Amino acid sequence: MVLSMDMPAADRPLSGIRVLDFSQFLAGPSCALRLADLGAQVIKVERPAGGDACRQLYVADQACGDDSLLFHTINRNKFSVAADLKNADDLARVKTLIKSADVMVHNFRPGVMERIGLGYGEVAEFNPGLVYGVVSGYGTEGPWRDKPGQDLLVQARSGMAWLSGNDGDDPVPVGLAVSDVLTGAHLVQGVLAALLHRAGSGKGSLIEVNLMSSAMDLQFEQFTGYLNGAAVQPKRSAVNNANVNGTAPYGIYRTADGYIAVAMTAIAVLRELLDCAALEPYVDPTLAFEERDPIKAVLVEHLVTAPTATWLEVLEPAGVWCAEVLQWPELEQNEAFKALDAVQEIGEAGQRVRTTACPIKVNGMRMGCTRGAPALGADTDTFFGTL
Known part of the structure; x- marks a missing residue:
């Protein structure tokens, strides 16, 4: 390096x-x-x-x-x-x-x-x-x-x-x-x-x-929505909230040995990649915000059944935006972090x-x-x- x-x-x-x-x-x-x-x-x-x-x-x-x-x-x-x-x-x-x-x-x-x-x-x-x-x-x-x-x-x-x-x-x-x-x-x-x-x-x-x-x-993204919408404080997701405007699956989930962050992804894609039949009722894209908490609740139950690496091996090659959740000792030893010269x-x-x-x-x-x-x-x- x-x-x-x-x-x-x-x-x-x-x-x-x-x-x-x-x-x-x-x-x-x-x-x-x-x-x-x-x-x-x-x-x-x-x-x-x-x-x-x-x-x-x-x-x-x-x-x-x-x-x-x-x-x-x-x-x-x-x-x-x-x-x-x-x-x-x-x-x-x-x-x-x-x-x-x-x-x-x-x-x-x-x-x-x-x-x-x-x-x-x-x-x-x-x-x-x-x-x-x-x-x-x-x-x-x-x-x-x-x-x-x-x-x-x-x-x-x-x-x-x-x-x-x-x-x-x-x-x-x-x-x-x-x-x-x-x-x-x-x-x-x-x-x-x-x-x-x-x-x-x-x-x-x-x-x-x-x-x-x-x-x-x-806060320009969220506050602009407030200024041009209902003029009420935005409602946080009740399950794994990560962005008040975010649709499911946006959040951090516990796995069998750690945590995984999953960003903007179509639920239909997750349904197939994760082989999660419980997501089937939610594959309609219009439900990703309206039903975000029920969708996240399904993912909470599903993702905890396997290690983080297992899910990354499935999701990353398919182009899904996801990442392991690191603490600083793990981050410091990671070769990708070392390459940043930070x-x-x-x-x-x-x-x-x-x-x-x-x-x-x-x-x-x-x-x-x-x-x-x-x-x-x-x-x-x-x-x-x-x-």
């Missing part, structure tokens, strides 16, 4: 772009991380006492040196400057640093940066070409404006928690910070578009994203961390890196000393 080579830093698409990352936790830092992967020089601007709060956000009690493992992975390949934005001298140095920047990202609550004197209107006066990215929980207007923009809370308010689990179950949140990560990706898109616009016009831009809008955009090592000797690699390749080369996250203020003298 030949793994992809990492692209040299000087050849990456954003080489020469300077990004100031004032953000904390996940959404803003994940945007800055991707910009760093693509070659930008990213400088975290952190408060001297404690820095980014994510430094102390431990997941499964895992640490890397003095900081959390989570901080180390999402802030890899960045630099750190410590500055108290309430201190006049530090603020002056930060403003000078902003003059040298191409992009600036923050996720302070609405109004905070304006009170400090670092709102878009203020900084655009001395750096009119700056691309200024803002992450908020719920935008800058409305009654939710000042509420905490936190992933679980956004999942709750957006209706997303009512899409997972079976009908009759309590609301089920997605098991990861999906709104945070997606919002960071949306900010990357906006920043890249603004940099392209600046290349032609010389003008900077204000790019605003918020977790709530990103959560709703993620894991990299970062950090210094004695503090090496295995983590996900940037999923983007350019001209067949990875945007990988070996540099871990910076210690708090590690580069303050370097960058402030050049001002």
Whole structure:
């Protein structure tokens, strides 16, 4: 197996772009991380006492040196400057640093940066070409404006928690910070578009994203149906729900030795391939949604009678969309996963961390890196000393 080579830093698409990352936790830092992967020089601007709060956000009690493992992975390949934005001298140095920047990202609550004197209107006066990215929980207007923009809370308010689990179950949140990560990706898109616009016009831009809008955009398929239909929350399937709009057999089923996922497939096809006579009353395609729970109930009883591999040997050659359900230990050892080259090592000797690699390749080369996250203020003298 030949793994992809990492692209040299000087050849990456954003080489020469300077990004100031004032953000904390996940959404803003994940945007800055991707910009760093693509070659930008990213400088975290952190408060001297404690820095980014994510430094102390431990997941499964895992640490890397003095900081959390989570901080180390999402802030890899960045630099750190410590500055108290309430201190006049530090603020002056930060403003000078902003003059040298191409992009600036923050996720302070609405109004905070304006009170400090670092709102878009203020900084655009001395750096009119700056691309200024803002992450908020719920935008800058409305009654939710000042509420905490936190992933679980956004999942709750957006209706997303009512899409997972079976009908009759309590609301089920997605098991990861999906709104945070997606919002960071949306900010990357906006920043890249603004940099392209600046290349032609010389003008900077204000790019605003918020977790709530990103959560709703993620639900565009289901929410569009709601907006143009009965205006009621969609009904989850009572049996093996996997998509509130999905027809049978869409779901995950227990087998004799594990689980199998089965996606969009004609019931008549399954009837023949699985030799399941109990599906005969449901082969009419118009019944796949109306009778999805009875159809799924039949499959629940049938698929548990044989191992996963047996069903895959029947279904995959026939072109049925299906897959074994893996846990991470199985996934990591799978040759197909290894071929993706999706894991990299970062950090210094004695503090090496295995983590996900940037999923983007350019001209067949990875945007990988070996540099871990910076210690708090590690580069303050370097960058402030050049001002």
